[in-house]
Amino acid sequence: MESTALLQKLTAGMAFRGNPATLLSSSSASSHFARVQASAWPIMQGSRLRRLNVEATDLNANAFGTMPHSSTGLKIITKAVAVKTERGSTATAQQGHELLLFEALREGLDEEMERDPTVCVIGEDVGHYGGSYKVTKGMAEKYGDLRLLDTPIAENSFTGMAIGAAMSGLRPIVEGMNMGFLLLAFNQIANNCGMLHYTSGGQFTIPIVIRGPGGVGRQLGAEHSQRLESYFQSVPGLQMVACSTPYNAKGLMKAAIRSENPVILFEHVLLYNLKERIPDEEYVLCLEEAELVRPGEDITILTYSRMRHHVLQAVKTLVSKGYDPEVIDIRSLKPFDLFTIGNSVKKTHKVLIVEECMRTGGIGASLRAAIMENFFDELDAPIGCLSSQDVPTPYAGPLEDLTVVQPPQIVFAVEQLCKH
Amino acid sequence: MASQLLRRAGKLINVSASATKNLASSLAPISQANRSFASAAEDTNPITIEIAVPYKAHKCEPPSLLATTTPQELVQFFKTMFLMRRMEIAADSLYKSKFIRGFCHLYDGQEAVCVGMEAALTKTDCIVTAYRDHCIHLGRGGTVKEIMSELMGRKDGCSLGKGGSMHMYKKENNFYGGNGIVGAQTPLGAGLAFAQKYSKVEGVTLAMYGDGAANQGQLFEAMNIAALWDLPVIFVCENNHYGMGTAEWRSAKSPEYYRRGDYVPGLKVDGMDALAVKQAVKYAKEYALTKGAFVLEMDTYRYHGHSMSDPGSTYRTRDEISGVRQERDPIERIRKLLLAKEIVTVADLKNMEKEAKKEVDDAVAQAKPDPSELLSHIYVKGLGTEVFGPDRKEFTAVLP
Numbered sequence: 001m002e003s004t005a006l007l008q009k010l011t012a013g014m015a016f017r018g019n020p021a022t023l024l025s026s027s028s029a030s031s032h033f034a035r036v037q038a039s040a041w042p043i044m045q046g047s048r049l050r051r052l053n054v055e056a057t058d059l060n061a062n063a064f065g066t067m068p069h070s071s072t073g074l075k076i077i078t079k080a081v082a083v084k085t086e087r088g089s090t091a092t093a094q095q096g097h098e099l100l101l102f103e104a105l106r107e108g109l110d111e112e113m114e115r116d117p118t119v120c121v122i123g124e125d126v127g128h129y130g131g132s133y134k135v136t137k138g139m140a141e142k143y144g145d146l147r148l149l150d151t152p153i154a155e156n157s158f159t160g161m162a163i164g165a166a167m168s169g170l171r172p173i174v175e176g177m178n179m180g181f182l183l184l185a186f187n188q189i190a191n192n193c194g195m196l197h198y199t200s201g202g203q204f205t206i207p208i209v210i211r212g213p214g215g216v217g218r219q220l221g222a223e224h225s226q227r228l229e230s231y232f233q234s235v236p237g238l239q240m241v242a243c244s245t246p247y248n249a250k251g252l253m254k255a256a257i258r259s260e261n262p263v264i265l266f267e268h269v270l271l272y273n274l275k276e277r278i279p280d281e282e283y284v285l286c287l288e289e290a291e292l293v294r295p296g297e298d299i300t301i302l303t304y305s306r307m308r309h310h311v312l313q314a315v316k317t318l319v320s321k322g323y324d325p326e327v328i329d330i331r332s333l334k335p336f337d338l339f340t341i342g343n344s345v346k347k348t349h350k351v352l353i354v355e356e357c358m359r360t361g362g363i364g365a366s367l368r369a370a371i372m373e374n375f376f377d378e379l380d381a382p383i384g385c386l387s388s389q390d391v392p393t394p395y396a397g398p399l400e401d402l403t404v405v406q407p408p409q410i411v412f413a414v415e416q417l418c419k420h
Numbered sequence: 421m422a423s424q425l426l427r428r429a430g431k432l433i434n435v436s437a438s439a440t441k442n443l444a445s446s447l448a449p450i451s452q453a454n455r456s457f458a459s460a461a462e463d464t465n466p467i468t469i470e471i472a473v474p475y476k477a478h479k480c481e482p483p484s485l486l487a488t489t490t491p492q493e494l495v496q497f498f499k500t501m502f503l504m505r506r507m508e509i510a511a512d513s514l515y516k517s518k519f520i521r522g523f524c525h526l527y528d529g530q531e532a533v534c535v536g537m538e539a540a541l542t543k544t545d546c547i548v549t550a551y552r553d554h555c556i557h558l559g560r561g562g563t564v565k566e567i568m569s570e571l572m573g574r575k576d577g578c579s580l581g582k583g584g585s586m587h588m589y590k591k592e593n594n595f596y597g598g599n600g601i602v603g604a605q606t607p608l609g610a611g612l613a614f615a616q617k618y619s620k621v622e623g624v625t626l627a628m629y630g631d632g633a634a635n636q637g638q639l640f641e642a643m644n645i646a647a648l649w650d651l652p653v654i655f656v657c658e659n660n661h662y663g664m665g666t667a668e669w670r671s672a673k674s675p676e677y678y679r680r681g682d683y684v685p686g687l688k689v690d691g692m693d694a695l696a697v698k699q700a701v702k703y704a705k706e707y708a709l710t711k712g713a714f715v716l717e718m719d720t721y722r723y724h725g726h727s728m729s730d731p732g733s734t735y736r737t738r739d740e741i742s743g744v745r746q747e748r749d750p751i752e753r754i755r756k757l758l759l760a761k762e763i764v765t766v767a768d769l770k771n772m773e774k775e776a777k778k779e780v781d782d783a784v785a786q787a788k789p790d791p792s793e794l795l796s797h798i799y800v801k802g803l804g805t806e807v808f809g810p811d812r813k814e815f816t817a818v819l820p
Contacts, residue, residue, distance in 0.1 A: 129665030129735060152635035152671035153602045153663055181601065184638075219522035219573065221584040223600030395522065395584025396573030 096279045102272040104246035105135045108253035109173070111282065113143055116171065119257055120147040122162050123175030123212075132177050133213060133272050159185035159210070163192045166208040171257060179214030179266065180226035193262045194237035209256045211265035215306055215356055216393050216404050218270065225393035225400075229266055230362040233334050240333040241287055242266040242305040246276040248331060251285030259287055266333070268306045290337035292344075296326035299350040299414055302341060302367060304330045307354045307405060314410035323414060333363055341367075342375055349380040350417050354410055359387040381420035384413050463491040467761065471699060473690035478678050478715075480685035483703040487695040491763040493539060497694050498754045498769070501531040503776040504555040505751060507564055508724075510780050511554065511571060515728045519788060520571045524585045527555040529692075529723040532750035533658055534559045536697025537626065540705060544623035546612040548596040548605045550630060551586035552658075552722075560595035562588070564780055568787035576787075594623075603629060603636030606655065610642040613653035613708075624652040624708040626701075632663025634677050643713065647684050650712035654704045655681065657717045658691065664726040665735045678717035691718030692748040721748065 099107070113119045121136055127148040130137035140148040151158040155176065162172040176182040182189065189210065196204050216225040229240055239261045243249035249267070256263040293308065294315060303311045308329045318325055326344055330337060345351055351371055353364040364385040371383055389403040466488045475482035508528040514520045527534070530552070537547075538559045549556050554567055562578060570577025571585055578588050579598075588598040596612060599605040609627020616623050633639060634657055646653045657677040661668050668675040678686035685707070689700040697718060704714045721744045725732025732741070758764050764772075 124663075125665040128670075132664070150666055150670060152666075153632045154635050154637060156637055184601065184604075217522070219584065221522055221586050221600055222582075223586070224523065392582075394582040395570075395579075395587070396575075396581035397521065399573075399582065 096277045098275060098277045099246060100272065101243075101246045101249050101267075101274045101276075102133055102135050104250040104276075104278060105243075105253050105267070106137065106139070108250035109136070109257075110139065110142075112254055112257040113139070113147065116257075118169060119171045119173065120149065120165075121173045121175060122149045122151060122158055123173075124151055124153055124177050126150060126175050131175070133269075135175070155181050155184040156188060160188040160192065162208055163188055163196070163206055166206045166262075167196065167204045171207045171209075173209040173211060173257065176210065176212030178224050178226075178269070179212045179228045180224055182210065182212065182228060183226070183231075186231070189232065189238070189262075189264075190235045194235040197237055197261075205260045206262045207257075207260050208262045209253075209259075209265055210262070211253075211256075211267060213267045213269035213272070215266075215268040215270065216388070216400065219395055219397055219400055220269070220393075221395050222392035227357045227362075227388070229264075229333050230357045232264055233363060233366060237262065238334065239263045239287060240266065241331055242268075242333055243331070244268070244271065244305050244308045244329055246274060247278045248285060248291060248329075250278060251283055252287065252331070254284045255287045258284065263287065266305060270306055271309075285331075288332045288335060288337055290340040291329040291331050292326070292340065293329050294325070294327040296324040296348065298324045298348060298418055299326065299352060300341070300344040300348045301325050301327045301352045301354060301410075301414070302330050303327065303354040304333065304363070305356060307356050310405060310407050311354050311410055314407035314414070317407065317411050318414055321411075321415075323418060325414060330367070336367060336370055338370060338374060341371065342378075345371060345375045345378045349378055350420065351379065351381075352384040352386065352410070352413055352417055354386045354405055355388075356404060357387050358390050359385075360390050362387050381417050384417050386410060386413055463763070466490055469695055469757065471690075471696045472693060473696065473719075475696075475700065476678065476688035478676075478681075478686040478688075479683075480687065480707070480714075482687060483699050487699045489695060489698075491758075491761070494754060494758055494761075494763060495772075497535050497539070498751065498758060499772050499776065500535050500559070501694070501751045501754065502773055503564070503779060504528070504531045504534070504558060506776050506780040507558065507567065507783075508554065510568070510784050512724065512728065514568075514571065514784065520585070520728075521573075522584055523551070524571070524728040525552040525726065526724040526728070527552050527722070529744070529749075530658060530660060530718075530720045531555060532694040532753075533656075533691045533697055533718045533720055535750075536694040537656070537701050539694070539698040540701035541626070542623070543593045544621060545705070546594040546596060546609075546616070546623065546625040547628065548609045548612060548625065549598070549628035550602065550605055550633065551598070551600055552630070553588050553598045554585070556628070557588040557590060557595060557598070560590050561593040562590055562595075564783035565786055568783045572787055572789065574787055574789065603633035603638050605629065606633070606636070606639045606642040607645075609653055609655070610646045610651055613646065613651035614649070616652055617649075622709070624654055624705050626654050626656050628656045628658060630663065631657060631659040631661060631668045631675070631677060632666070632671065634659075634680060635663075635672055640680075643681050643684055643715070646713035647681070652708040653713050654701070654708050655684070655713070655715045657715065658720055659717050660720050660722045662722075662726070662735065664730060667735065676717075678715050681713070681715040684713045684715050686715035686717065688717045688719060691720030692750045693753060694750060 109121070121139070125132055126136045127140035127145055127150040136148055159174055159182070162174045165172050193206050193208060196206055214226055214228055229242065232238055232240060239259065241252050241256065241263060243252045243265065252265060256265050293312070301311050311327055315325055315327060326348055328340060328344055330341070353367055355362055355364045357363050364387050368383045368385055386405045386409060388405065391403050393403055394400055467490065469487050469489060471485045471487055474485060505528050508526045511520060511524060511526060515524045534555045543561070547556060547560060557567055557578065558564065566576065566578040567588065570579055570581060570583060570588060573581040573584070575581050578590065583598065586598060586600045589595060596608065597605070599608070606627050606629055609625050613625040616625060627642070629639060643655060645651070659668065659677055663671055674680065678688040687700050687704065690696045700716055704716055707714050723741055723745060755769060758769065759766065
């Protein structure tokens with residue numbers, strides 16, 4: 001029977017143990033979608049099938065409300081909607097918890113700070129204020145003022161201080177309130193952070209994480225819309241990663257903290273409120289790995305950070321026009337994951353890079369060179385690169401939008417490249 | 421922690437305990453009664469006011485506590501400060517209605533610093549400041565309309581809409597901004613003074629910064645350079661006691677910013693008293709023109725948070741804010757002075773306030789984009805399926 005099959009499909013997806021009756025009485029908010037009325041089990045085959053109420057609801061204990069009782073003592077679920085389980089859904093897809101990107105960063109940070117007492121955060125207004133983007137909110141109460149250190153406004157000095165602390169055994173995380181402020185600490189990052197491991201012959205490691213929001217925001221003005229990945233990429237000794245979703249934000253944060261190399265984690269000021277469901281169990285991502293966002297055949301689109309979302313928006317249009325782009329979020333800005341990228345290029349033979357960096361000397365420029373050098377024979381077309389205009393970001397909204405790559409431009413570029 | 425906060429808050433408000441006593445003595449009315457408004461605005465007879473809070477000096481002699489001013493000047497102080505206050509409050513509501521976006525740092529509470537400074541300077545003197553620059557721009561000859569236009573990203577803004585709140589400049593009046601990075605304007609100030617000395621211009625530079633920026637290394641470098649070469653620069657620290665969310669005692673070992681120049685002499689001034697500021701800047705200008713670098717610390721306060729995205733109440737109590745507003749507000753001080761000296765009547769003041777409000781409202785109305793233009797801007801964006809209303813409210817959970 002159709003309902004039976006439905007029921008079986010639903011229960012197959014549920015990792016419940018024992019009697020369905022116990023399932024009904026349990027109220028764990030983090031688990032599954034469908035609940036089955038216990039009394040329905042034995043009467044499934046008969047005419048009483050109509051009393052089978054299968055409820056599938058986004059399980060939120062608050063929204064659920066109380067269940068009225070029928071006269072026979074059975075609990076009748078009032079808002080009954082039979083819902084097909086999603087294609088490919090398993091218990092793990094429904095499990096996990098939903099949160100915003102800045103909360104994911106905080107979770108990763110919290111787990112690492114709990115695990116390792118040498119991990120500390122150094123930055124402006126990270127402690128009592130909770131961080132200007134709330135990434136460290138509530139942590140100063142938990143870990144104390146020394147591990148969530150509120151610094152004076154002296155980026156050069158406190159970055160240098162963090163590097164010194166890292167040299168002698170601590171694992172500090174430097175937060176730049178805005179990435180642009182770290183320009184004041186450029187000397188410390190380039191000379192000390194990047195080079196000390198080399199110049200000391202391997203004696204010192206600098207397991208530091210430098211993180212902060214960068215990128216073009218919502219009319220923040222020229223000096224607060226910097227993309228520093230292009231400036232830092234030629235410093236040897238540094239590793240750079242860019243997060244773009246809550247899932248990879250938490251994973252990359254944890255990986256960066258555990259790494260022995262100095263890592264710069266680029267967050268984006270507009271992505272902090274992205275919501276996603278991430279796994280409950282602990283996970284750490286690989287710092288050097290790129291993420292395959294969407295497999296495809298026609299063209300490889302390489303992107304990172306906020307532009308990933310612009311690309312995905314453009315992909316909706318492209319798919320409706322009949323294209324099949326492969327989207328890779330490169331995540332690792334230094335070094336590039338040429339293995340993943342190369343495999344993709346070998347499949348599609350066309351590349352488009354979409355980035356938020358300036359055109360001159362940006363990540364796209366280096367990536368283009370690397371791909372050309374390594375996979376020239378695989379390419380059917382010149383590598384396309386969409387980057388921001390070489391202009392200080394203006395304050396006025398429409399002007400600002402013109403400096404950044406927008407989805408229609410991505411669609412147009414793909415169409416042009418696919419003509420080859 | 422809370423008790424520490426309260427203690428510090430008490431310090432800020434109690435500054436004026438002695439001030440009110442002295443203010444009372446200086447409020448003796450002038451013999452001629454019933455001056456009319458028209459005559460007050462032109463009256464240039466000098467009057468002497470005693471400054472309430474004494475200066476604190478570092479390696480120099482403090483200036484006299486008797487300030488000479490004129491009724492015209494006092495009326496001008498009131499008008500300008502009130503205009504600045506209305507402008508900042510208008511900016512606040514515009515920000516909340518999303519006409520102004522990004523970062524917006526408001527100056528209300530600190531008006532006396534700007535107004536007092538301008539009274540002692542000419543337009544040959546240069547000013548450079550940080551991002552809390554709307555009122556400084558106004559003081560340097562800007563109009564409310566061009567400030568509002570700039571804040572709303574219009575092309576008739578002072579930077580053609582390309583700079584925004586933090587990047588306002590006025591080259592012809594020697595106002596050099598308007599800088600976003602904390603502390604980065606202080607070496608610029610030293611440079612302006614260097615150019616003045618080089619070209620033998622009879623002027624000084626005021627390099628303004630806040631108590632947060634006072635911990636920047638580049639400030640100390642700039643002070644050393646300025647002192648070394650006797651540059652005519654006055655470093656003005658607008659100490660509003662909070663560097664965004666961090667109070668001064670949590671970020672500075674020595675919150676005596678006027679002493680931080682070490683070999684550079686300095687003065688601490690009550691920054692809520694426009695006359696005290698004027699007196700101090702006059703004194704400092706004389707010093708800078710003849711001898712070299714000088715430091716002024718303005719003890720002031722901001723009512724708003726650091727910027728519009730900061731509520732301003734997580735790191736200080738509301739009682740502290742309202743306490744300072746009641747006891748030390750710069751506009752109220754001038755109002756009391758004007759009334760006590762019978763320079764103007766209450767009705768005259770009300771008229772002035774109405775005029776200021778009207779000026780700001782007119783400027784806002786002219787600067788606001790009109791609905792048809794708004795819609796055309798939205799279509800230029802062309803970002804797909806999101807729907808924007810004419811009030812430009814956007815979804816925040818989905819990436820626009």
